[in-house]
Amino acid sequence: MAQPAVKVGPAGKPVKRRAPSVNWGPYLLLLPSMILLAAFTIYPMLSSGYLALFHANLAHKEPVFAGVENFQTLFTSDLFLKSLKNTVIFALFTIPASVLLAMWLALQLNRRLKSVSFLRAAYFYPTMLPLVSAASVWNFFYNPHYGPVNLLVKLFGGTAHNWLGDPQTALPAVMFVSIWKDAGYFMIFFLAGLQSLPSDVFEAADLDGANRWQQFWKLTFPLLSPTTLFVATISFINAFKAMDQIFVMTGGGPENTTSTLLFYIWQQTFQFWDKGMGAAASVVLILILLAVALFNQFYVDKKVHYE
Amino acid sequence: MNKKMTFFDWAMYLTTAAVALSWLIPLIWMFATSIRPETAPVGTGSMLWGGSATFANFQRAWSAAPFGTYYKNTVIIVMGILCMQMVTITLGGYVFARMNFRGKDLLFVAFLLQLMVPAEALVVPNYATVDFLGLVNSRVAVMLPYIASAMGTFLMRQTFKQVPRDLEEAAIIDGCSHLQVLWHVFIPVARPTLAAWALSSISFHWNNFFWPLIVTNTNEVRPLTVGLALFTKAAETGADWSLITAGTVMVVAPLLVAFFLFQRQFINSFMRSGIK
Numbered sequence: 001m002a003q004p005a006v007k008v009g010p011a012g013k014p015v016k017r018r019a020p021s022v023n024w025g026p027y028l029l030l031l032p033s034m035i036l037l038a039a040f041t042i043y044p045m046l047s048s049g050y051l052a053l054f055h056a057n058l059a060h061k062e063p064v065f066a067g068v069e070n071f072q073t074l075f076t077s078d079l080f081l082k083s084l085k086n087t088v089i090f091a092l093f094t095i096p097a098s099v100l101l102a103m104w105l106a107l108q109l110n111r112r113l114k115s116v117s118f119l120r121a122a123y124f125y126p127t128m129l130p131l132v133s134a135a136s137v138w139n140f141f142y143n144p145h146y147g148p149v150n151l152l153v154k155l156f157g158g159t160a161h162n163w164l165g166d167p168q169t170a171l172p173a174v175m176f177v178s179i180w181k182d183a184g185y186f187m188i189f190f191l192a193g194l195q196s197l198p199s200d201v202f203e204a205a206d207l208d209g210a211n212r213w214q215q216f217w218k219l220t221f222p223l224l225s226p227t228t229l230f231v232a233t234i235s236f237i238n239a240f241k242a243m244d245q246i247f248v249m250t251g252g253g254p255e256n257t258t259s260t261l262l263f264y265i266w267q268q269t270f271q272f273w274d275k276g277m278g279a280a281a282s283v284v285l286i287l288i289l290l291a292v293a294l295f296n297q298f299y300v301d302k303k304v305h306y307e
Numbered sequence: 308m309n310k311k312m313t314f315f316d317w318a319m320y321l322t323t324a325a326v327a328l329s330w331l332i333p334l335i336w337m338f339a340t341s342i343r344p345e346t347a348p349v350g351t352g353s354m355l356w357g358g359s360a361t362f363a364n365f366q367r368a369w370s371a372a373p374f375g376t377y378y379k380n381t382v383i384i385v386m387g388i389l390c391m392q393m394v395t396i397t398l399g400g401y402v403f404a405r406m407n408f409r410g411k412d413l414l415f416v417a418f419l420l421q422l423m424v425p426a427e428a429l430v431v432p433n434y435a436t437v438d439f440l441g442l443v444n445s446r447v448a449v450m451l452p453y454i455a456s457a458m459g460t461f462l463m464r465q466t467f468k469q470v471p472r473d474l475e476e477a478a479i480i481d482g483c484s485h486l487q488v489l490w491h492v493f494i495p496v497a498r499p500t501l502a503a504w505a506l507s508s509i510s511f512h513w514n515n516f517f518w519p520l521i522v523t524n525t526n527e528v529r530p531l532t533v534g535l536a537l538f539t540k541a542a543e544t545g546a547d548w549s550l551i552t553a554g555t556v557m558v559v560a561p562l563l564v565a566f567f568l569f570q571r572q573f574i575n576s577f578m579r580s581g582i583k
Binding site for chain 1: 312319320323324327328330331332333334336337340394395396398399401402406408411414417418420421422423424425426427428429430431432433434435436451452454455457460485510513514515516517520521531532535536539540543548551552555558559562563566567570573574577578
């Protein structure tokens with residue numbers, strides 16, 4: 001029997017010719033993005049973890065290794081704990097409020113009426129404003145002496161109130177601006193979600209005599225859950241990066257009742273020049289963001305109803 | 308919803324309409340105050356109207372702060388980011404849609420990380436990086452963290468995945484290289500996606516504040532939002548709302564006017580790209 005023309009390997013399979021070389025094409029094409037992602041997304045996550053282990057502030061010209069001391073200081077600092085608490089409150093109120101309001105608006109504005117597009121624009125336009133400018137307009141609205149909010153309150157027999165100056169009301173007043181700003185933006189995702197719902201399911205429900213209320217709770221709400229999750233995630237990130245409105249409206253006050261995590265980070269780093277503490281607080285923020293993202297990815301995602 | 312509206316439906320709808328008007332009040336007030344005379348007292352009498360309209364506030368605002376320079380900086384920053392993003396997201400989207408290679412999943416995760424941890428959370432280390440590069444107080448520093456965009460890359464990947472394989476194969480048989488295929492086959496298909504991306508990218512960066520605030524410290528490189536915030540802080544002590552609103556209107560007008568003219572395009576763009 002003649003030798004086979006093809007070389008045979010140990011398993012009796014023909015040996016593949018070695019690939020000429022690694023194909024560098026995809027790596028080259030990704031290079032611009034990868035360099036920038038490495039420099040401004042991945043490296044900063046690691047470097048804040050590293051810098052957090054050092055005393056790096058005005059008292060230490062050269063950073064001095066501190067171990068976990070910065071974290072110990074953080075978690076015994078009233079200001080940090082208060083900022084953390086404020087951020088959590090901010091998230092716990094603004095996420096459900098803006099998401100539910102957005103869902104309601106989408107349900108109301110998913111109609112074939114002429115006025116619908118005007119009303120959608122009326123709710124959506126705050127998205128187009130810079131948050132800082134919107135916040136300075138709201139500064140006027142909340143003004144204790146002549147702000148329209150107080151005019152309205154007085155119209156209904158109340159007394160004038162210093163909304164942004166009172167520790168009780170400052171944070172709610174700032175949160176309201178975020179809800180005003182985001183509701184219309186979130187609404188457009190629910191509108192898209194509503195328009196992609198399968199109409200035959202609803203026709204079947206009609207035939208079965210399900211009323212509107214049942215249809216909403218048994219069909220619309222569960223079918224919208226991927227949209228709800230998506231919107232809630234954006235809302236969560238917005239809550240944890242809330243900064244612009246606080247910078248303009250309250251500067252973290254009164255009595256630090258509007259100091260959030262990011263505001264604290266900014267203040268430590270760029271006001272007190274304590275980079276070690278700023279980095280340590282950044283690590284806490286990054287870990288919270290990553291933990292929630294992973295929780296979404298691996299737990300919530302499985303419970304959400306997808307078509 | 309094509310069903311006939313009941314009385315209850317109408318009541319709900321009218322409530323939504325009434326609330327919409329209250330949503331508009333800040334906008335209406337902003338425009339009304341920007342054209343009312345400086346001397347007209349605030350709060351007393353009519354809230355919105357203090358007499359005859361005037362454009363003097365805009366002149367005052369324009370000369371009180373270097374808005375011309377701010378405008379130039381914002382336009383340079385916004386267009387700079389957009390142009391470079393167009394390149395990175397097109398290349399990245401193409402690679403993830405059409406190529407298989409070692410480590411693809413790992414690189415994909417690197418992009419995902421950018422979605423999970425927004426740039427705002429990384430300002431402290433990123434400031435250090437920009438400082439190390441000697442770029443503090445420059446427009447380039449404002450642009451750098453945003454040039455690679457996970458959102459944009461994923462958007463382009465989705466678009467490119469819908470390009471029929473035979474179209475691409477025909478081009479390869481004709482002897483086109485990857486870049487030529489990208490240029491002649493994929494980019495023409497992706498034009499609407501790129502346009503949608505452009506609208507939301509421009510809106511986001513026109514309005515961006517926190518990072519530019521941190522990395523700029525002179526008027527020569529500050530964008531509009533940062534300039535306006537400082538201008539407002541100074542004017543608020545004098546409670547000169549006509550001046551503040553005139554400045555604000557100058558900053559927000561281009562985007563707002565564009566939005567009201569091209570509402571559908573803007574809303575579609577924001578819906579697709581899912582960023583602000």
